[in-house]
Amino acid sequence: MRRLHRDLPDLALPEPVGLLTSYNFLVYEHLGVRTGVLWKQPPSRTFFSDKKKFHTASVGQAFRLRPFHVLVATAGGYAGYRKYEGYKLEQLEERGIEVPVKLASEWKVALYKSVPTRLLSRAWGRLNQVELPTWLRKPVYSLYIWTFGVNMKEAAVEDLHHYRNLSEFFRRKLKPQARPVCCVHSVISPSDGKILNFGQVKNCEVEQVKGVTYSLESFLGPRISREELRFSQAPPHNSFQQQLVTKEGNELYHCVIYLAPGDYHCFHSPTDWRVSHRRHFPGSLMSVNPGVARWIKELFCHNERVVLTGDWKHGFFSLTAVGATNVGSIRIYFDQDLHTNSPCYSKGSYNDFSFISNNNKEGIPMRKGEHLGEFNLGSTIVLIFEAPKDFKFQLKAGQKIRFGEALGSL
Numbered sequence: 402m403r404r405l406h407r408d409l410p411d412l413a414l415p416e417p418v419g420l421l422t423s424y425n426f427l428v429y430e431h432l433g434v435r436t437g438v439l440w441k442q443p444p445s446r447t448f449f450s451d452k453k454k455f456h457t458a459s460v461g462q463a464f465r466l467r468p469f470h471v472l473v474a475t476a477g478g479y480a481g482y483r484k485y486e487g488y489k490l491e492q493l494e495e496r497g498i499e500v501p502v503k504l505a506s507e508w509k510v511a512l513y514k515s516v517p518t519r520l521l522s523r524a525w526g527r528l529n530q531v532e533l534p535t536w537l538r539k540p541v542y543s544l545y546i547w548t549f550g551v552n553m554k555e556a557a558v559e560d561l562h563h564y565r566n567l568s569e570f571f572r573r574k575l576k577p578q579a580r581p582v583c584c585v586h587s588v589i590s591p592s593d594g595k596i597l598n599f600g601q602v603k604n605c606e607v608e609q610v611k612g613v614t615y616s617l618e619s620f621l622g623p624r625i626s627r628e629e630l631r632f633s634q635a636p637p638h639n640s641f642q643q644q645l646v647t648k649e650g651n652e653l654y655h656c657v658i659y660l661a662p663g664d665y666h667c668f669h670s671p672t673d674w675r676v677s678h679r680r681h682f683p684g685s686l687m688s689v690n691p692g693v694a695r696w697i698k699e700l701f702c703h704n705e706r707v708v709l710t711g712d713w714k715h716g717f718f719s720l721t722a723v724g725a726t727n728v729g730s731i732r733i734y735f736d737q738d739l740h741t742n743s744p745c746y747s748k749g750s751y752n753d754f755s756f757i758s759n760n761n762k763e764g765i766p767m768r769k770g771e772h773l774g775e776f777n778l779g780s781t782i783v784l785i786f787e788a789p790k791d792f793k794f795q796l797k798a799g800q801k802i803r804f805g806e807a808l809g810s811l
Contacts, residue, residue, distance in 0.1 A: 505696050518686040518726045522742055525727045526777060529568035538562050542570055549663025555579040571666050572775055582770035586807035591671040592782050593664040593803045597691060599794050602653040605642045609657060615699040621708055622680050622751055646787050647716040656784045656808055667775045668782055669804055670767035674713035677764035679736055681752045682706050689725040689781045705741060707731050711764055716787035723781040730777040735765050
């Protein structure tokens with residue numbers, strides 16, 4: 402070691418009593434001055450203690466930005482900006498101001514999809530399972546209730562201390578009288594939410610919001626399974642809609658319901674029907690709020706979804722649960738083999754499962770209003786079904802609706 406102040410007399414210096422690691426010099430109390438002691442630095446900085454030697458990288462190395470970090474930070478910030486834009490659009494809609502459609506370019510969609518929403522959703526799912534201390538439950542749930550306008554008077558259990566974790570709170574049951582099921586109309590709302598769009602399906606295109614469409618075949622997938630495709634010719638694209646219509650004189654209808662985070666998270670059977678098939682599409686988990694749905698074309702085709710198909714008294718009927726950010730978990734009560742938001746999947750793949758077998762030739766019968774499944778936080782339900790030409794929706798775009806209320810009838 403070399404002393405910095407050579408003009409000081411040689412003294413028997415005691416052991417250093419303090420170490421200011423940010424400057425790497427020692428303080429000696431009896432000198433009354435700070436005498437810096439300099440030693441040869443190793444290639445990178447180190448901190449010394451009596452027992453251990455801690456190695457640290459230089460400031461430049463510690464804060465070096467790698468391309469992946471820049472990409473995630475940029476995409477995350479852009480996603481937050483789009484969420485804010487979506488909120489502003491909702492405010493304009495509530496005031497009755499029509500908002501023009503402005504679709505995102507391909508690079509913007511790619512940037513948004515680069516955000517690791519599937520990983521974040523799995524992390525959120527694990528966080529939801531963490532049991533909260535009793536004293537912390539009321540403050541946490543009260544904040545959520547205040548933020549998203551949750552009506553706890555409808556809950557079967559109003560006491561917030563009853564819910565051990567966020568997952569139980571999100572999946573809370575309602576009082577039986579809170580959602581009376583309409584017995585007059587043939588199709589009811591399967592969930593609480595907001596009507597984004599509804600009407601007839603035309604030219605194999607479905608509107609996710611007014612002016613923004615997606616392909617019916619891309620959304621539902623092939624009419625027949627992959628096993629059947631091996632032994633038959635694939636149907637042409639322009640006949641896909643006709644394949645779904647099984648009875649002459651019928652039309653194909655659709656209805657899109659958006660579930661906000663504050664809405665009741667379970668969904669129910671919208672009519673009396675039989676579920677014969679399930680198709681699971683792994684995919685992205687982008688936000689599905691109305692602002693994003695107006696911004697990204699074929700948003701529902703990009704996102705993970707579970708398509709249930711079957712038939713009702715008028716022909717084809719389907720209900721699709723679409724995943725979203727922090728909503729990677731989609732649960733269907735009678736389907737124990739369904740696992741959503743898996744870490745690995747092949748892009749463009751899907752998994753088929755038939756509920757019809759030698760022991761069960763009828764599929765899964767569902768009664769109108771019966772519990773069908775649940776989301777982890779909030780998302781979107783899409784109904785696509787066949788009905789006679791005189792079927793009429795009793796809705797308007799943008800209206801709030803609750804489970805059990807009428808969607809339409811003959």
